[in-house]
Amino acid sequence: MAEGTPRPTTGIPMPPPDPRIMQRRESILDGLARLVPAENLISSEDECRAYETDAFTAYRAMPLAVVLPESTDEVAAVLRFLHRENVPVVPRGAGTSLAGGALPQADAVVVGLAKMSKVLELRFEDRIARVQAGITNLGISGAVAHERFFYAPDPSSQLACTIAGNIAMNSGGAHCLKYGVTTNNILGVRLVTMEGEILDIGGDTMDADGYDLLGIVIGSEGQFGIVTEAVVRILPMAEGARPMLVGFASPEAAGRCVATIIGSGIIPVAIEYMDKLAIEITEGFAHAGYPLDAAAMLIIEVEGSNAEIERLLGLIAATAREHGATTIKVSTSEAESAAIWKGRKSAFGATGRIADYICMDGTIPTGQLPMVLTRIGEITRAHGLRVANVFHAGDGNLHPLVLYNVNDADQREKAEACGFDILRLCVEAGGCLTGEHGVGIEKRDLMRTQFNQTDLDQQKALKLAFDPKWLLNPAKVFPLDMRPDRS
């Protein structure tokens, strides 16, 4: 291995750094230093270390440098320069990607949006906010809460993650059953292409002119350009919202209950599922009153006036009883509601306190839930590991947390193999490899289980239409052997 080459910590390969770029590091740094203020260019090893990984922490690589621009024009100048120099770019929001979407590489410059976090315009009469893309997801809701508005898609990382990252991954969250995911809640973006062109795609109208380029930019994992601004839809808050907890003696009973609720015409704003292990782990941390005797638990939230909430929760409770619910607990206060959600939102963090884990993100048709849960249990046992299941039951987006010990090389490999088996199972069941986290590096080499080569070639052609030199987040999404030869 060449000097400076990061050693892969587990099985997912990264391409070796381009020596032609590594040799020119000093001149590239000089060039960047002319484009941004000194404090916004990070090149020392100590400071770069904060950027060597994202929330997919098993993989690390020291970037060539990190740039933190403060305006769209600075982003454009930086990209134009790096394009001319043929240097790869890794865009970064808050670095909360669970799929290695923001993982650097040694011959790439990280362009981070952390310093671009302003609200630029609020227009409540049009129900939109125009924001810089480095603002946090929760920051948008916070900026509009005084008028009783909010931004709907709510990934569990919403306190930290940026809207830029949400747009890159088209991420959702617990409340997407009713309000949709990122792509359903963005009207426009300002996109800087790798060539340094500034494009306004979409805007403040409900339909765009021409092809739906916004639709493909959202979810393109930072491979089409860097989004620096976004026009997001903001929605009026409901009069009130209240969750209930329902415990079941079996996962199957919980799954059937979800189907019956939806079949009856009720669309709760959220239906979250946790299995026994997830309940135990989370209850030990959040003390939310989760039923420790249950094999499976649902958190179901509905919205409306008090009377409407009472009625809907009553109907759901009746349905739950028909399906043999062992616990039914309706929140009676703001504090209880907050505790119930605190448990769910901290499920990943709480799990991290008892073990290392990898968080899978497959989606399945909800009718396949009992079969898939049974098979996940079998797969995990076959690898000699444990799994905690937490997921969005209304839309079938599973998050099996495969527990292992990161310091045990054998377990690390097993955990990764186990995760891949689970994702293959999701595809076989009619679902997909990722529901909200994205492909990143994690699922790159599984793409052929969901797509054939023709499908992938069409996607690759689109990538080249935006980024002809293949410089933006270049080692992500596509199997490595599909990368164009840059020699």
Place this chain on the structure above:
Amino acid sequence: MPEPVLHPADEAELAAIVADACAARRSVAVAGGGSKAGIGRPAETAAAIGTARLTGVTLYEPAEMVIGARAGTPLDELTALLDGKGQMLPFEPADWRALLGTESSRPTLGGLAAANLSGPRRITAGACRDSLIGVRFVNGKGEVIKSGGRVMKNVTGYDLTKLMAGSWGTLGILTELVFKVLPKPEASASLVWHGLDDDRAVALMSAGLGSPFEVSAAAHLPADPGGEARTVLRLENFRSSIAYRTEALARQLKRFGGCDVLDHQACRAFWRQVGEVAPLAGRDGAVWRLSVAPSKAAALGAELRRRGEVKLFYDWGGGLVWLLAPETAGMAEAIEAASRVQGGHALLVRAGADFRVSAFRFGPQEGPLAGLHARVKQTFDPAHILNTGRLGA
């Protein structure tokens, strides 16, 4: 001269026809039910591919809220099936047949998605593209491509499904579609205010849509000569909620004056007419569809009235302006300019063939964004054979 229409029996045959056409650089049009054949410029093609034999529902799981069907499936068949289970397509597909004079045709799912047609509920439930979660299509090389699937959350690879919606058959020929569906609301009611001017009406609609009562549609019909303007907000929910929400919304919007209430039946009839663009149907002139931010809608309306003899109404809380205007080059320019000044854009929906050739415009015409459009088209249809000329390129 009418084009010969080829009717492939299945997706594979369709792909083979397109592959041959690509090799020969022979352009083909795409024909669904023909309900929207008059939109855009006349295609400059040697033959058409019809989807009449690509029919049938391929997937329906009411409890998972998904339905899938082949592209040539008539929309009314799908709607009837959903109706039977108390479900619906969330975006309220709009029916433009009376407007376009294509009453005898049967709109298909492929045409619906290719045009990304959404009705009054679009403002809250999203557009057709927001409900479309998976497609299969044949690109201009004759390759079968799939994107998305049958699950609501899917971020595996690029979201080509969205790109296909609203691309009018110029990037690929849709062969199969999967939509997410919703339960039909048990009841509905509409609140009607009379005599408001456009400014006040848009302010009223914004206030209603900003309320917590889930207003699902908002339109303003300015006064006809001798008539009275109407501003209408719709509520849809469980029967027990409708009475409460009607009263609460009327109270919250009291500053705009008192209102009448349309019951479920009257409500359905009213919004069907809005979706069908009935106020502008059966009248001479060009029909345009203008997208604009709601807060700029009334100013746009006023500017258009200054430019000429026009009739217009507002849907989507003001975000969509339907306009009837004389078929003149000067008027077309004025409409384009006025919409652009307000940050919006205009799509010509109905006009005579000559006027469509001169006035129809789709997407940016110059600058980097136009270049990107062209490169995207190139990746799907490198020989430029799909619906050639229809969108002006």
